[in-house]
Amino acid sequence: MDPLSVLREYAIRGELDRVVQSGDELRFGSEYAFPCSAVTAYRSKQGGFYTLDALLFFARHHHLKHTEYLQSARQYRLPTVTFPDRKPLLDYLLGRIASSDAVSFLPPPPSATVEEYRPDDPSIPLDEPPSSAPATAADEAAADLAPTAPVDYVAMIRALERPLKDREALLECRNRDFHAVLLASTKREEERQRLESQQRKDGLVAKTRLIGSDDHHRPVVAAYGGGGDDAADAAAPKPKIHLKGSKIGEGVPIILVPSAFQTLITIHNVKEFLEDGVFVPTDVKVKAMRGPKPDCVTVQKKLSRDRAVAAYEVRDKPSAFKPEDWDRVVAVFVLGKEWQFKDWPYKDHVEIFNKIIGFFVRFEDDSVESAKTVKQWNVKIISISKHKRHQDRAAALEVWDRLEEFMRSRSHN
Template sequence: MDPLSALRDFTIRGELDRIVRSGDDFHFGSDYSFPCSAETAYRSKQGSLYTLETLVFFVRHHHLKHTDYLQSSRLRRLPSVTLPDRKPLLDYLHGRVSSSDAIDLLPPPSSAAAVAPPSSSVEEYRPDDPAIPDDDPDEPRPPQPDRVLDYVSLIRTLERPLKDRESLLECRNRDLYAVLTASTRREEERHRLESQQRKDGLVAKTRLIGADNAAVATAEDVDSTPKPKMHLKGSKVGEGVPIILVPSASQTLITIYNVKEFLEDGVFVPSEAKMKMMKPGSAKPDCVTVQKKLSRDRAVAAYEVRDKPSGFKPDDWDRVVAVFVLGKEWQFKDWPFKDHVEIFNKIIGFFVRFEDDSVESAKIVKQWNVKIISISKNKRHQDRAAALEVWDRLEEFMRSRSHT
């Protein structure tokens, strides 16, 4: 009898307690003995044959939840029965079905040799071996079968599985969240350094232009003929780097935490997710520098993004070119403008919303001169188009203001 049939027979009779392990073998009462690592005729849906020790452990612990069973088998360094194989295997071993497509018609090579335990000698012997004593040389001995050691079976009995598909995916003593956090920190540090470099370049450029203006002023002092003064490009919106305002409230989609990914990379990342990635104890940034990287234009414009305009000076307000609105009146409290008409004549407004939100969420915003930008809750590949729409509207607004 092969190992699978013997295990099924003992399972149906409720005699699993008679299956005793001794060394590297399982003894089925006094009837059969098989190597623990002998392959059975039951083939998993993954293509491999289950070993006897795997099936014995499973049939004794099938009452456990699958996750608990997997943990127990891993602790004992045993290959486990996969979830798709659980029910059909139990139905067969308990006799609820008489056959299964997972059973090979021919028994595995090792099981046939495993029925009779191999001899302790590695030499093959025969009945006429002179080393075997003959008590009565005159009395003929009964015929005895040849016993040849199966070296393949002997090797298989010494094999032990080290890894399976599930254990290979385990990373002991490693925290994958910590790896993600560390990677995110490095990326944010890289962005910070790039932003600082861009700021340094802008400061240097401003100083050069300031020096040119000073030279023009000196020349005018010498020559009474009026000379045209030099201006920064876009000076109609104030000297220096343009400013984009975002709400400081958490219920808005675009905040100072995720505005950089949205405008530079064209990807919407929820603010809550970005906050969780920050280093513990880190303070919210006061200013974030963004550039338009979503086009192939060589000229790249830089913008400062801020969410606390309460401390702005008049020169700072002159640099404000855009605002992401929350849709609440209190966002514009203490702003140096008469009303919404004046605000959105001098500053372009954007309202970012999920495309499947109710109309009521944008009811107030529709009364303002504000561009509504819709994004999807799940389709992140559409974020790029939304970010490009913001840039196109902003650049069009900047051009119109520079000529007024």
């Protein structure tokens, strides 16, 4: 009996645990024994025939992922089954299909001669071969053809080949670390944005003071991006902005962010998110940061072609606020914890989110439990992807749109 048929029979019966290796042989119970490297009749789609030890190992480990299976086979220095052959081979070995085009029962090469193993049988003399049935005409014809059947030596060689590297191993770069490149580029970008932020802040403060001396309401309109003809805007009376009975203080509006690192948006990465539409993890920004953490960051809307651009201050230390600072707070990125609002000049979160617009930024595949508390508040939940950075711009624009809508609605109160 050929080794492939024996292996298939044991696999169908679920008796592969009865196959044991003894030296260079694989013994199937007490019935058969074959060389471990015996070439079977199953041909790979790559052209070679699989050896018996390769098929047995695959049959025992087919439940593993292909990469895990390859690694495990290499540890035992065994030939492996290719990925395209996995399913059709498994279906044939487990009897899900009766036959396969990949099976080609050719006469085995001399190096893979099958030796049948039989237990001791006292009824058969050791010095006499067992009697056999008379040969039929078909047997004699097959015997005449056997010596002339070609042996595929190339297939035999390919069956014994073992891959040294897979596509994952080829991508590995030993003694190479690109973290330093990331840090260097991040530092340069941080320095550029810091200089730009300082220049914008200095110009904004000077402009606010100059306009404030002539028109008490003009800084509010400039800060919130009022449009229209400049001369008409200057001549027309400007409405005084209130937040549910509490006016917005003069100067630049304030956006609050949590100081805790377990939130996605912090004072470290808020500028990249709101101005550039790119989410950079806080830990990456902290590693690239030079000097102490800033107390204030100025952000402007750069993601649209609006003629007038709003400017906001972002802070994360409300405990240091003066009463007039609270009058300028218009938005807050929430952490999702009640203790974030401790010592705020409001009685509860209902009053907070009536006077201040709230945002909660989360990863889109986070569990619902992470936003369970936030869903009870009057805040806008903004979802971003963990890996698809091209989607960050849409999330940042949603924040700006909600904020500007909130500012317009309050200006009419």
